[in-house]
Amino acid sequence: MAQSMLLYWSSGSPPCWRVMIALEEKLLQGYKHKHLSFDKNEHKCEEVKALNPRAQVPTFKHGDIVVNESFAACLYLESAFKSQGTRLIPDDPAEQALVYQRMLETNNLQQKMYDVAFYEWHVPEGERHESALKRNKESLIAELKLWDGYLEKMGKGSYLAGKNFTMADVVCFPVIAFFPRLHCPPEHCPRLMEYHEMLKDRPSVKASWPLEWLEKPEGEDTFKNL
Amino acid sequence: MAQSMLLYWSSGSPPCWRVMIALEEKLLQGYKHKHLSFDKNEHKCEEVKALNPRAQVPTFKHGDIVVNESFAACLYLESAFKSQGTRLIPDDPAEQALVYQRMLETNNLQQKMYDVAFYEWHVPEGERHESALKRNKESLIAELKLWDGYLEKMGKGSYLAGKNFTMADVVCFPVIAFFPRLHCPPEHCPRLMEYHEMLKDRPSVKASWPLEWLEKPEGEDTFKNL
Structure with a gap:
């Protein structure tokens, strides 16, 4: 499943980091990823813009599903893999x-x-x-x-x-x-x-x-x- | 159920308004509410502060559950009343x-x-x-x-x-x-x-x-x- 995921990220960005923690907690290790340098403005590249008109990281793709806002990606991962790895949102x-x-x-x-x-x-x-x-x-x-x-x-x-x-x-x-x-x-x-x-x-x-x-x-x- | 809910709100505040729309969509009409004037700084009152250390509106209480961030209140309402009123978050x-x-x-x-x-x-x-x-x-x-x-x-x-x-x-x-x-x-x-x-x-x-x-x-x- 993780193989069909692709994360564009930059090091030290809290929004990127939280998506990465969510991926780890949901046992989705092995996702594809591409590290982009903020200093070199690499997050403004065409590859990111094609998926994210804001040209920001994180930019996250799972199959054909694109979800770039970090909180949204975290909520999506918890919902899509509810019973896998750590339960991040309790039922109570x-x-x-x-x-x-x-x-x-x-x-x-x-x-x-x-x-x-x-x-x-x-x-x-x-x-x-x-x-x-x-x-x-x-x-x-x-x-x-x-x-x-x-x-x-x-x-x-x-x-x-x-x-x-x-x-x-x-x-x-x-x-x-x-x-x-x-x-x-x-x-x-x-x-x-x-x-x-x-x-x-x-x-x-x-x-x-x-x-x-x-x-x-x-x-x-x-x-x-x- | 709505009778055990209490919303402190101010008119024209987008965060308050969205909680009110969610309450309507989930058929929770009849909730208790208290309108506070921004101009008179009424949202800084002790009654609100007791529930919300940020002294902001919306401040929302359902029984003993307090959830004040507007997005959080909306997510909570959808989850707690999933099958009631409009389904606001689809399963697909x-x-x-x-x-x-x-x-x-x-x-x-x-x-x-x-x-x-x-x-x-x-x-x-x-x-x-x-x-x-x-x-x-x-x-x-x-x-x-x-x-x-x-x-x-x-x-x-x-x-x-x-x-x-x-x-x-x-x-x-x-x-x-x-x-x-x-x-x-x-x-x-x-x-x-x-x-x-x-x-x-x-x-x-x-x-x-x-x-x-x-x-x-x-x-x-x-x-x-x-």
């Missing part, structure tokens, strides 16, 4: 609601992480303001505290939506991993740091660890003064 | 993938709509730049053309993910409705305008139409010069 309504809630809340954490880590990348030089970056940082710290509180409340050893690894972890871990990587002070989010330690050696996470992070285990100090 | 894998894809792509359209329509609301005066607003407008026009192309390709009378009304329409219509409302020139997205005409009288849409829009049928001309 209360558990399921929490998985969906944390899954979709990830967009907040991801956007706020981008707004600080990639501020200079996204905002042209003449439009940058110290006041905006300061506000973005405050907003990110508040967001981290929120997630840290979720974990604190659920108790030691919890995953993001309870005692089991779920889709919430699949989509959110690749964002959380940026905080220790970019030297975020652990006091902003001690529980998230523990969570990261707990998950970093999980087989699906390890198998999909960003190539650049393997090559350069030490990240930049972007979040050092958060 | 290819159809389902397209529903998920368009559903999640809605975040792009929504963010780009906000980045133009609410630019002055979101960006403090000293940080505003004509160049940024111009770029946001160009980005929004490109986004509109993309969605218009999706509809064009699927043919007259199509919904966003094919011949049936699905979750893609539930989540995206409340964003699309802002374009005719705020006087977007129809030539930017003729198919979306037709789609809006087709859907605006659908019972679920009509029953949840923003109160302010009923009171003031004529919107501002925010998108007139898009």
Whole structure:
């Protein structure tokens, strides 16, 4: 089945990484894939554009089915391979609601992480303001505290939506991993740091660890003064 | 069943509106609800904060289950009431993938709509730049053309993910409705305008139409010069 899948991806992209974790968890190892360099703008190639008018990664194809939004691809994989590998969305309504809630809340954490880590990348030089970056940082710290509180409340050893690894972890871990990587002070989010330690050696996470992070285990100090 | 549901909402908020459309489509009329005024900052009240640490609307409760992210609430409602009312997520894998894809792509359209329509609301005066607003407008026009192309390709009378009304329409219509409302020139997205005409009288849409829009049928001309 995995042989009829093709993933275009870039290393270090949280959206790509979450699809790769989902593929691993659903035991779909052996899928075809093509690594594209962001720095060389390879994701803007015609091959990707033919499948994805946004010319973004991930771009994902399973047979004739194309599903490129990372959350959509994850939901599709869980649905299409429900009984294979890890069950990522539980049947119990209360558990399921929490998985969906944390899954979709990830967009907040991801956007706020981008707004600080990639501020200079996204905002042209003449439009940058110290006041905006300061506000973005405050907003990110508040967001981290929120997630840290979720974990604190659920108790030691919890995953993001309870005692089991779920889709919430699949989509959110690749964002959380940026905080220790970019030297975020652990006091902003001690529980998230523990969570990261707990998950970093999980087989699906390890198998999909960003190539650049393997090559350069030490990240930049972007979040050092958060 | 609907009697054990409580929705905090504000009029004209696309995230609230989509939850209300989902509730209508799943035949959950009769749910309790509380309308909060954005202008009076009522969504920051203690009652909401007790259920939603983000102090945002929608805030949605079903019995003891709280699910506040609008996409999460919609997914939860479809799953919990799968066989009741309109089936919003089809079983067929290819159809389902397209529903998920368009559903999640809605975040792009929504963010780009906000980045133009609410630019002055979101960006403090000293940080505003004509160049940024111009770029946001160009980005929004490109986004509109993309969605218009999706509809064009699927043919007259199509919904966003094919011949049936699905979750893609539930989540995206409340964003699309802002374009005719705020006087977007129809030539930017003729198919979306037709789609809006087709859907605006659908019972679920009509029953949840923003109160302010009923009171003031004529919107501002925010998108007139898009």
